[in-house]
Amino acid sequence: MTIDTAVVLAAGEGNRLRPLTHNRPKPMLPAANRPILEYVLDALVDAGVECLCLVVGYKRDRVQDHFGPTYRGVPIDYVVQKKQLGSGHALQQAAGAVDDSFVVVNGDRVIQAKMVSAVIDAHEDAPAALAVLEHGNAQRYGAVDVENGQITALVEKPDRREFRLINAGVYAFDRSIFEVLARTERIDGTLPLTAAVESLVDERKVQAVRTNGLWVDATYPWDLLEVAREVLRHGLVEAPERDADVWVADSARIDDDATLQGPVVVGPDSEVAAGAVVGPNVALGRNATVGANATVEGSVLDTDARVGAASVLIDCVTGHDVHLGPATVAPGGPADVQVGDAIHRGERLGAVFGDRVRAEGGVNCAPGALVGTNANLRTGVVVSGQVRADSEVIR
Amino acid sequence: MCGIVGCVGRRDETLSTLVHGLSKLEYRGYDSAGVALVDDDLDVVKRAGELDDLRAALDGRSVAGRVGIGHTRWSTHGPPTDANAHPHRDCSERVAVVHNGIIENYEELRAELTEAGHEFRSDTDSEVVPHLVEDYLAAGEETEAAFRRAVSRLEGSYAIAAVVAGDDRVFAAREDSPLVLGLDDDAYYLASDVPAFREFTDRVVYLEDGEFAVVSADEWRVTDADGQVRDKAVDTVEWSPEETGKSGYDHFMLKEIHEQPRSLRQCLRERVSELGGTVDLDVDVAPDGVQFVACGTSYHAAFCGVSLFHEAGIPAQAFLASEYATSPPPVDGDLVVGVTQSGETADTLNALREAERRGAETLAVTNVVGSTVSRECDQTLYIRAGPEIGVAATKTFSSQVLALALLVLSQTGASRQDVAALRDLPGNVQQVLDESNAEEIAQAYHGSDAYFFIGRGLHYPVSLEGALKFKEISYEHAEGFAAGELKHGPLALVTENTPVFAAVTGDGELARKTIGNVKEVEARGAPVVVVTDGRNDAARYADHVLEVPTSDERTAAILANVQLQLVAYHAADLLDRSIDKPRNLAKSVTVE
Numbered sequence: 001m002t003i004d005t006a007v008v009l010a011a012g013e014g015n016r017l018r019p020l021t022h023n024r025p026k027p028m029l030p031a032a033n034r035p036i037l038e039y040v041l042d043a044l045v046d047a048g049v050e051c052l053c054l055v056v057g058y059k060r061d062r063v064q065d066h067f068g069p070t071y072r073g074v075p076i077d078y079v080v081q082k083k084q085l086g087s088g089h090a091l092q093q094a095a096g097a098v099d100d101s102f103v104v105v106n107g108d109r110v111i112q113a114k115m116v117s118a119v120i121d122a123h124e125d126a127p128a129a130l131a132v133l134e135h136g137n138a139q140r141y142g143a144v145d146v147e148n149g150q151i152t153a154l155v156e157k158p159d160r161r162e163f164r165l166i167n168a169g170v171y172a173f174d175r176s177i178f179e180v181l182a183r184t185e186r187i188d189g190t191l192p193l194t195a196a197v198e199s200l201v202d203e204r205k206v207q208a209v210r211t212n213g214l215w216v217d218a219t220y221p222w223d224l225l226e227v228a229r230e231v232l233r234h235g236l237v238e239a240p241e242r243d244a245d246v247w248v249a250d251s252a253r254i255d256d257d258a259t260l261q262g263p264v265v266v267g268p269d270s271e272v273a274a275g276a277v278v279g280p281n282v283a284l285g286r287n288a289t290v291g292a293n294a295t296v297e298g299s300v301l302d303t304d305a306r307v308g309a310a311s312v313l314i315d316c317v318t319g320h321d322v323h324l325g326p327a328t329v330a331p332g333g334p335a336d337v338q339v340g341d342a343i344h345r346g347e348r349l350g351a352v353f354g355d356r357v358r359a360e361g362g363v364n365c366a367p368g369a370l371v372g373t374n375a376n377l378r379t380g381v382v383v384s385g386q387v388r389a390d391s392e393v394i395r
Numbered sequence: 396m397c398g399i400v401g402c403v404g405r406r407d408e409t410l411s412t413l414v415h416g417l418s419k420l421e422y423r424g425y426d427s428a429g430v431a432l433v434d435d436d437l438d439v440v441k442r443a444g445e446l447d448d449l450r451a452a453l454d455g456r457s458v459a460g461r462v463g464i465g466h467t468r469w470s471t472h473g474p475p476t477d478a479n480a481h482p483h484r485d486c487s488e489r490v491a492v493v494h495n496g497i498i499e500n501y502e503e504l505r506a507e508l509t510e511a512g513h514e515f516r517s518d519t520d521s522e523v524v525p526h527l528v529e530d531y532l533a534a535g536e537e538t539e540a541a542f543r544r545a546v547s548r549l550e551g552s553y554a555i556a557a558v559v560a561g562d563d564r565v566f567a568a569r570e571d572s573p574l575v576l577g578l579d580d581d582a583y584y585l586a587s588d589v590p591a592f593r594e595f596t597d598r599v600v601y602l603e604d605g606e607f608a609v610v611s612a613d614e615w616r617v618t619d620a621d622g623q624v625r626d627k628a629v630d631t632v633e634w635s636p637e638e639t640g641k642s643g644y645d646h647f648m649l650k651e652i653h654e655q656p657r658s659l660r661q662c663l664r665e666r667v668s669e670l671g672g673t674v675d676l677d678v679d680v681a682p683d684g685v686q687f688v689a690c691g692t693s694y695h696a697a698f699c700g701v702s703l704f705h706e707a708g709i710p711a712q713a714f715l716a717s718e719y720a721t722s723p724p725p726v727d728g729d730l731v732v733g734v735t736q737s738g739e740t741a742d743t744l745n746a747l748r749e750a751e752r753r754g755a756e757t758l759a760v761t762n763v764v765g766s767t768v769s770r771e772c773d774q775t776l777y778i779r780a781g782p783e784i785g786v787a788a789t790k791t792f793s794s795q796v797l798a799l800a801l802l803v804l805s806q807t808g809a810s811r812q813d814v815a816a817l818r819d820l821p822g823n824v825q826q827v828l829d830e831s832n833a834e835e836i837a838q839a840y841h842g843s844d845a846y847f848f849i850g851r852g853l854h855y856p857v858s859l860e861g862a863l864k865f866k867e868i869s870y871e872h873a874e875g876f877a878a879g880e881l882k883h884g885p886l887a888l889v890t891e892n893t894p895v896f897a898a899v900t901g902d903g904e905l906a907r908k909t910i911g912n913v914k915e916v917e918a919r920g921a922p923v924v925v926v927t928d929g930r931n932d933a934a935r936y937a938d939h940v941l942e943v944p945t946s947d948e949r950t951a952a953i954l955a956n957v958q959l960q961l962v963a964y965h966a967a968d969l970l971d972r973s974i975d976k977p978r979n980l981a982k983s984v985t986v987e
Contacts, residue, residue, distance in 0.1 A: 023829045056643065060827070065653045069640025078643030101503065251665050269660060269818075273670050287818060289669060303820035320820035356826060 003101045003120045003172060004050040009193075010037055011057030011081040011108030016302045016339055019354030019389060020221055022373040024062040027107035029224060030302050031216070032231040032283035033267045033286040033357045034238060037063065039110040039231075041071045044103065046113035047120065049377045050074060053097045054107070055090045057081040085156075086190035088181050093176050104193070106169035110227065110236075112213040115170045119209050123172035126207035128200050131170035133211050140192055140219070142167035145272070146208040151201045154194060167194070168215055221370070224317050232263035237283075239265055248280075258290075263311050291326065295375060298332070299350065308361060315350035316365075319373070322353045325361030335368025338386065354389065397481070398423035398467040399574075401556045401565040401585030403685075404612045409475050411457050413465035416584070416591035417446055420467050422784055423495075423587060424848040427468040427480035431491035432460025437493055437560040441466075441480035461563050461612070464556045464585075470775060472501075473518025473540055483522040485529035486513055489560040491647035493526070494521035495587055496552035496572040504548060532559070539609055542566040543622070546607070546664050551740065556585055573739045573767055576600040576608055576615060576966040577701045578629060583610045590782065596843040597632045601765045630765060646974045648785035648868070652960050654826055658780040658790045658819040659953075662797050663821075669814040674804040676769075680758060681806065682730035686710040688719045688746035690733035690984065692788040692863060696795035697734045698856035699952055703803045706949075714813040720745035726755040733759050734799075736783065736791045738766020740984055747772060760798055762791050776802060785975045787867045789960050792860060793824070800949050816947030820954075823944045827954055833961030834937050836924055841969050844892040845872040848919075848959070849912060851880060851905045853952035854898035860958035861896060867965035868974050878912040891920040896959065898926040898942065899933040906931040913937070924962075926955040 012028025021029070027037035044052060053073055056063045060080065070076055071302045081090045091104060101123060103116060115131040122129035130151055143151035143163035145353040147306060151242050177196065180245050184196045200206050214234050216227045225265055229234060231237065232245070239247040245262025248254060252270040260266070261279030272278055275293035285302040286291070291309035299313050304321040314332030318324075332350035336343055351365040354373035363377045366384030371377070373389040398420030400951065402412045406893065413430045429441025439460045442448040446467065466481035475478040481490040498504070498568070501520035509515065513526045520577045527548055531541035538559050546555065552571035558564075567574060567585050575597055577584035577592040578825040584592035589599055602608060605620045617625045644650040667674050685704055687697035697713040697871035704711035714724070716733070720742060731750035735743040738761035747757050747768065750923040759772035762780050769775040797820065804813055846865055848858035862875035876885050878897065889895065895916045899909045913936045917923050925937040928945045941962070967974050 060643065061653055064643040064650075065657070067642070069642040075640075076642070115548075253670065255669055255670060268732075269664060271668065271670050287821065289815075289818070304819070304825075321819075321826065334813075355829075 003103055003123060004048070005053065005098050006044045006049045006051070006103040006105060007053045007055060007091060007098060008037070008040060008044070008105055008107045008118070009055050009087050009090045010063055011055050011060070011090050012087070013058040013110060016219055017221055019370065019372045020224075020317070020352065022389065023059060023320065023355050025056075025058045025060075025108075026218070028059075028062050028066065029218065029299055030228070030283065030285060031110050031224075031257045032228040032237055032300070033265050033285045034304075035066060036110055036218070036227075037067075037107045039236065040105055041067070043111045043113045043116050044105065045072050045074050046337060047102065047116035048058050049116070051074045052263045053079055053094050055079050055081050055094055057084050057090070057383035079275055085186075088184065088191035088196050091193055092178065092181055092191070094224060098175075101172065101174045104171040104173060109169055109215065109217045110231065111168065111170055111215055114213055115168055115211045115215070118211050119172040122176075122207045122209045127174050127176055127205055128197070129172040129207040129209055130197065131168040131209045131211045131216055132165045133168050133213075135166040135215070138163040141217070141300065142169075144208065146210075149208055150204050151206040151208045152204070154198050154201050156194060168211065171197070220337075221317050221352040222315075222337070222347050224297060224300050225281075225315060225322035225348070229281050232265065232283070237265040239267070242263070250262050267303075296325055313350060315348055316353070318353040319355035319357070321356045323357070324353070324359045325363065325379075328359050328365075330369070331367070333367040335366070337368040337370065351383075397469055397589070398587045399493040399495050399556050399585070400465045400587075401463070401567065402582065402583030403462045403563070403565055403584075403610050403611070404579070406461055407459075409460050410453070410582070411825055412592075412595075412953055414446070414450065414453070415462050415594070416586055417449075417465050417467045419590040419593070420834070421446060421589060421976065422786060423467060425467060425470065425976055425981075426470055426475035427477070428466060429480045429482055430458070430463055430465040431482040431493075431558055432458055432463040433491070433558040433560055433562070434460045435561050437484070437491055437558070439482055439484060441477060441482065443475045443477050443480055446606055462558055462565050463708045464491065464493050464558055464565060464835065472497075472520045479519050481519075481521060483517060483519065483525050485525040485909070487529055490525040490528045490532070490557060491525040492521065492555060492557045494524060495554045496570070498523060498549050498553065498720075499551035500549070501551075504841065520551075524549070524557070528557060528559070538562050538564070538894065539566060542568075543607060543870055547620070550599050554587055564609055564611045567602070567610070568804045569602045570604050571605060571741065571744070574602040574608075575765075576602065576610070576617075578615070583615050585610060593632060599630050599632055599765070600627045601630065601770070603770065616717075632774055633764075636804040646785065646964070648787055648789060648964055648974050651783055651785050651790045652957065652964065654781065655790045655793050655957060656825045656828070658794050659797055659821045659824060661779040662794045662801075663817060664779070666801060667809070667814045667817060669811055669818055672809055672811045672814060674801055674809045674814065676776060676801055676805045678774050678802070678805065680730055680756070682709065682756075682903050684727065684729040685709060686724070686726065686729045686750070686755075687711065687713040687734060688716040688731060688750070689713065690716050690740055691738070692792050692860060693734040693736060693795060693857045694793050695860035695863065696799065697732070698859070699796045699853055700732070700734070700799035700802070702853045702856070703800055703949060707803045707807045709803070709806060714746070716740070716742040716746035720749050723749045723753065726750055726753045729754040729755060731757050733757065733768055733772060734761075735759070735768055736762045736788055736795075738763040738768035740768075742984070744768060744771065760795060760802075762794070776805060783924050786977055786980050787963075789865055792956065815819065816950055819946060822948045823950065824947050824957055826944050828959045830942065831958060831961050833941060833958055834965040836941065837962050837965035837969055839939060840894045840922065840924075841966065843871075843894050844890065845874070845888065847885070847889065847893055847895045848875040848898075849871065849878040849895060849909070850898040850955075851878045851909050854900070854905075854909070854946065854955060857898050857952045857956045857959070858896070860956055861898075861963070864960055864963040865966065867980065868963055868972055868977050869970055870972060870978070871970075878909045881912055886915065886919065889916050889919045889921045891922070894922040894924055896924045896926065896962070897933065898929045898952075898955040898959075899931055900926075900955065902930040906933065909933070910936065926958050
């Protein structure tokens, strides 16, 4: 029996992506200028899935508001995970919504349809199938070993560097996974799906499906820049292509004297003023505004972002509704960025602005600045490092 | 104020298609429902109560037919009973009729038919129609001619569909009540509104007043009152059937409150340019004065429109449409603007017709493309909010106010700041949705004796709307007042157990004066909830605060209203009310 149902795990916050996840879960963060989750659902629908079950939890209204009751004509069944107790626990919530066999995917990583089709095909011969792909940075993800088409090891973030294959987070299961989940021990109260898969691996029950193609994940805010570059490189944007690698939504307005340097995508209702230079590698979300003579390069500016005249933004990420006044400058460059207790050295990052940050004008951002949600940067301040949410920064 | 459906050509699925259609029209009324299916015989099943009661009655019965009609009722003549539910039959039980509207001369027709020996089984005006058809059939008329003659006897408003045993056609007619035909590859549908069959087709034909339709499995034909065939345009519906699901929310109302950022974006799309400082609406008017006609929530939106026009120096007045229709003021070259979500509101249509008779230019502000108001008015401004299912209007209010703000700017010219303020609105509404503490406030004041809402300027209609929303869905007593009017009477109602919600934004004179009124109620011991952007000190006098982002005063009204929508929703939810289908109410009120 071929699979027509998919469970999408979209309940988690993704707390290493703070402050961007203050008002929405990680799957709703932008890959270029569409939510990551749209790419996931595209992959599923393109692979022939006819029934989508979205497990939602953290800030679930953002998912529900964006997608509504269907996606591309495919009905969506929303299942709520009230407490985020891991991906296995999330899947358990969907037990009542699925049939004998189904696909399970993470909602927070860009995947492609062929990975989904491949696990669906492989599932015909095995109770569980898992897509794997080669990745140069396997130790950052769930790494796998494969022998004779079977997964023989599944290790989260291995210390050793010899792994070359990773778990793409695209699975096909039959209902026996729910029994496995029920007998899998929780780790610190949470139940990761991989813990259940590991016990199936121990029993040599998981078919490995080698795939390739676009697979990008964001762990930290600046990863969204790389995600956008990859998405633009693959041309996976939803807007008419005006010139080579220049995609502009029909409802956007670009002044004749503005310059768009591809690859660049401009979302619906956005406006770009005279003298502005936008691109390369820029994604403007819905209803974004770039003022006269501003320069935006290598950046992701999300819905309702407003960039004042003569600003310079290089390698920046904004949340929703960020207003940067005239002559805001984030020159970019390698930076040491602190997230939690860890310091990430030499990351290429201009600045990250959380949802609804207001910068009044003439604000300068040292490379790697992380500005918290709702922070208000008064005229002429210089910010570096972390700025707390809701704070008021004055000279 | 009812919904009718018809189906031809889905032989084995006639019943399920009709019931599906009725479920999509429940917003038009839901106190009884019924279906009639025809083969050689006529089968009628109808029940008082919600559609589920009809479903239960149908359960286990083999009701089938090649063609059928159905009805969901909101009572006007006679209480909701099985007998008063549609379809209605003649004495021979071979004719069945469903009707939406009011037959004004039914008493006279009923007397005549009773005299002739017909026996009536219901208290409804509608039942005269099958008996009339029966009479003309008995007189030897062919079915279609009998139907036409019956309809020609009616005065009033109607969308009617009829079936006759042994005839595989559905006959329909409209006058002042909506009726639309759906064209599928192998079937045809009839309904009061498109959602009834949108799942099956997006091709539609809107019937106009005085038109008749005859629909069989092979063809559909629309004729005028004289029987001349009309050349009808086939329109394509743009929205998808799926836009009418609840998407994970418990109620359509909450879903629709959350849809506001999106619906406001749609309202603005390609109509404004911030960089150019332009507003372009595709509406060509230049009024010296404006008269609004509207009902309910739309009236409150129109009231906001009045304030906006006044600020722009253009005289404007808002009238309750039901009053305007019967006691119209002089129009004097004013533009008459009808604000109606559905475009089918009978009171508003009548007011507009009265204005037209007096030579006024008319403009419709509506959500529904192809609706009666859009066809009857000289011009139409669409608010583009998308389908709204919850009976309590939410997103359409916001979009109506925004559309009226655009209309004003199209008259006065817009600055870049004006357009920027409008473009910031969807994000600001999202902020309210992200950060609202309305649920906590609803809990804090659960069980109060009454709920009062006050404001000045644009916040006065917002207060009226806040109270209307509250009473509609919670069934609790709620009233809105102009803040300055409190001391002229309503203050006598204020006690320690009547929370007062005050909308106070900005730092100008309006805010200062409203704060004065807040102090008046605070001094009487009433709990105070202020809706504020923090640019004034209203919060000092409040027990609770509902925050809205700082914005242009014109859009602050919409933001404050979103907070009050959420308060009403959560208050009603705590009381376990039927939020999407409040008692005694219907979404689109197509009777006077």
